[in-house]
Amino acid sequence: MGRVVLTGAFxxxxxxxxAELLRRGHVVRTLTNRAPPPDTxxxxxxxxxxxxxxxxxxxxxxxxxxxxxxRLPHAGQTFATAVERSRLLLEAAARAGVGRVVHVSVSNAxxxxxxxxxRGKAEVERVLAGLGVSHAIVRPTLVVGPGDVLTNNIAWFLxxxxxxxxxxxxxxxxxxxxxxxxxxxxxxxxxxxxGLEVDAAGPELLTFGEYVRLLARACGVRRWIVxxxxxxxxxxxxxxxxxxxDVVLTREELLGLEQELLISxxxxxxxxxxxxxxxxxxxxxxxxxxxxxxxxFAAGRHQAVLDPGAVGxx
Numbered sequence: 001m002g003r004v005v006l007t008g009a010f011x012x013x014x015x016x017x018x019a020e021l022l023r024r025g026h027v028v029r030t031l032t033n034r035a036p037p038p039d040t041x042x043x044x045x046x047x048x049x050x051x052x053x054x055x056x057x058x059x060x061x062x063x064x065x066x067x068x069x070x071r072l073p074h075a076g077q078t079f080a081t082a083v084e085r086s087r088l089l090l091e092a093a094a095r096a097g098v099g100r101v102v103h104v105s106v107s108n109a110x111x112x113x114x115x116x117x118x119r120g121k122a123e124v125e126r127v128l129a130g131l132g133v134s135h136a137i138v139r140p141t142l143v144v145g146p147g148d149v150l151t152n153n154i155a156w157f158l159x160x161x162x163x164x165x166x167x168x169x170x171x172x173x174x175x176x177x178x179x180x181x182x183x184x185x186x187x188x189x190x191x192x193x194x195g196l197e198v199d200a201a202g203p204e205l206l207t208f209g210e211y212v213r214l215l216a217r218a219c220g221v222r223r224w225i226v227x228x229x230x231x232x233x234x235x236x237x238x239x240x241x242x243x244x245x246d247v248v249l250t251r252e253e254l255l256g257l258e259q260e261l262l263i264s265x266x267x268x269x270x271x272x273x274x275x276x277x278x279x280x281x282x283x284x285x286x287x288x289x290x291x292x293x294x295x296x297f298a299a300g301r302h303q304a305v306l307d308p309g310a311v312g313x314x
Contacts (some may be wrong), residue, residue, distance in 0.1 A: 001039060003027045004190070005058055005098075006065035007089065009042050010034040012147050013104065013140070014067045015306035016183035018042050021065075022308065023185060031057060037307035049085045063100045063190050064093040069121070071149075072250050076296045079120035086124040093232035094131045101135040102189045103128050107175075107199050108261040109139060115252045118261060129195075136189035136196035139264045144274050145179025145248055147290065147306050151215065151278075153248065155286025158216050164225045166235040167254055170209030174262040177202035179311075181270040190263050201264035202274050208296075218282025230254055246291045 004021050008014030009030030010109045017278065021028050022041065045057050052231070058064055066089055088171040093101050105121045112118025128135050144151050148194075158164055177185075177200050185200040192198070206214070209225070216223050237248040278285070293304065 002062035002190075003029070003060055004063045004065060005029045005061040007031050007047060007068040008034075009044070009308055010036060010040075010304035010306065011067070012145075012305055013143060013179070013186075014184060015304075015308045015311050016145065016179045017065060017186050018308035019311035020180075020183040020187045023075075024304065026063075028308075029057075029061070033302060034304050035302050035308065037304045040307065040309055042308055047179060049088050050093055051095075054089060055096045056312040058093050058096040058098055058272075060243060061093075061096070061098050063102065063103070064098045065102045065186065065190070066090065067104045068260075069104075071117075071292060071296075072247055073116075074247070077081040079116040083120045083123050083127075087127050090124070090128050090131060093145060094133050096106070099134060101128065101131075102132050103135065103137050104186060105116065105137050105139045106261075107139045107141045107201065107264055112256060112259065112261045115259075115261075117252055117258055118256065128237050134194045136192050136198070138186050138189050138195075138198055138200055140185075140200040141167075141202070141264060142174050142181045143179055144176045145182075146281075146311075148179070149290050149292045151176075152285055152290045154212060155215050155219050155291045156280070157286075158219055158221055158223055159286045162224060164212060164223050165228045165233050166209055166212060166218075166225055166234065167228065167230040168258060169214060169227040170225075171207055172206050172258045173205055173260050173266070174211060174257065175201045175205050175264055176262075176274040178272040178274055181272050185269045198269060199264035199266050201266075201268050202269065202270035202272065203268045204274055205263065214278060214283070214284070217276040219286055220283065229269060231260070244289060244291060246289075246293045254278060292296060293295070 009018035
């Protein structure tokens, strides 16, 4: 049992991590700019990227878990911004004397050097390794659970359109992991050896085409799934995004899928079957479109995405 500070306890991955930490008896505090859900037991402080503020907030922590990142450049925030802000967080933890830092990165960060998302993640990993603090790096693949943008929005398209356009045939593989398993792997890393590097990846390997067809079955719909060139799928999704006022899929995200960066080359750390999770929860997937730009940048961005208490009860 210890005092843990983490970023984003009312967001997606962070909420699941907070719930798992509480289940294990830790005292949890979060740095966030989202309003706490009602009745939460997680204390919150603003996530301001000022060195003095961050050091003060981390001074009482035994462990710092960093889940902060950005999915895509938007509203003046870039991957370079995310790297610099991550550096501020990690350096503040080192100055504050935090005993252990667990950083949430992404699978195959170094292998994706041609992509800004992955290149930035790899740079932050190097920053952490150079700080001289006890640390662990957890690298999730595709995290699947309530509030998952990619999976939910694929289901949304499947529910609303008779045809689903599969970029470049969907032959590329991914190795999804459930949100609960991801949180467990991250929390296990709190007690791991110094310098631990571990992938968070589930036990099943699927092609993207198989994943889409699995989602269709889970949602109870029959659709015509056809292969189209990747450039055409991106162009059409860009047009849909203009209507939805969102970025549905970026070119870098498609390239990351096609480069098979969302798989692990180690033994799987996930225990739960994503197939089983989708079949159990499919009827709730895709009922509403999850607008990721609105979630992070619009007027409602201060509302909690997930409640750690609800995740813990789930």
